[in-house]
Amino acid sequence: FATPTTSWTGCDAVDCCDDNCVMYSYDYDACTRIPGLMWRISAFNFDHAIQALHTLFCMSTLSGWNYVMYEGIDSTTFNAALKVDNKPYVAAYFVTVVVLCSFFSINLIVSVVVDNFNKIKAEKDGSAFQTEEQAVWVNNQRLLERISLAPLFSAPSHWFRRWSFYIVQSDFFDPFIMLCIILNAVSMSP
Numbered sequence: 001f002a003t004p005t006t007s008w009t010g011c012d013a014v015d016c017c018d019d020n021c022v023m024y025s026y027d028y029d030a031c032t033r034i035p036g037l038m039w040r041i042s043a044f045n046f047d048h049a050i051q052a053l054h055t056l057f058c059m060s061t062l063s064g065w066n067y068v069m070y071e072g073i074d075s076t077t078f079n080a081a082l083k084v085d086n087k088p089y090v091a092a093y094f095v096t097v098v099v100l101c102s103f104f105s106i107n108l109i110v111s112v113v114v115d116n117f118n119k120i121k122a123e124k125d126g127s128a129f130q131t132e133e134q135a136v137w138v139n140n141q142r143l144l145e146r147i148s149l150a151p152l153f154s155a156p157s158h159w160f161r162r163w164s165f166y167i168v169q170s171d172f173f174d175p176f177i178m179l180c181i182i183l184n185a186v187s188m189s190p
Contacts, residue, residue: 025081026081027079027080027081028079028080029079039079042071044058044059044068044071055068056097056101057101057105059094059097059098059101059102060097060098060101060102060104060105061102061105062098062102065094065098068094069090069091069094069095072087072090072093072094073085073086073087073088073090073091074086074087075087075090153165153169
């Protein structure tokens with residue numbers, strides 16, 4: 001990728017907190033003549049191929065890519081002061097690069113993670129995170145499900161408890177309780 005911008009430099013005050021106070025005011029010659037100011041080259045730029053690849057990689061991680069884009073939009077000619085919104089069409093380039101590079105890097109990372117997961121899963125006989133004890137427990141549970149034992153409860157001996165037991169075991173008990181809950185919610189609503 002090549003960038004449509006030319007110069008990503010600016011003049012910074014040594015003791016200035018706000019970059020806008022100086023960066024957009026002085027070119028290289030004026031900046032070097034005024035005491036307390038120093039000329040800087042942006043950490044993310046396209047001055048040479050290695051730096052361009054570094055900038056594209058950092059942008060693909062989506063970490064501060066918008067600041068790189070704003071510097072590209074404000075860029076001017078070599079050793080000239082930045083100018084606000086000097087090249088707004090550059091935003092399309094940066095958005096395209098971010099979409100393509102982040103899509104590529106995310107796919108690359110996800111494919112490596114999935115590949116390693118599948119290798120570990122194949123080594124562990126179908127489960128990447130199960131211990132031996134857990135695998136034995138899962139197999140025992142599968143065997144128990146095949147047997148399908150239904151628990152049988154015996155009715156209590158006391159007459160009231162036995163009567164309550166038969167009511168609760170009835171097929172109509174669950175729908176009746178659900179109806180009571182719904183009627184309660186309807187009656188409490190304003």
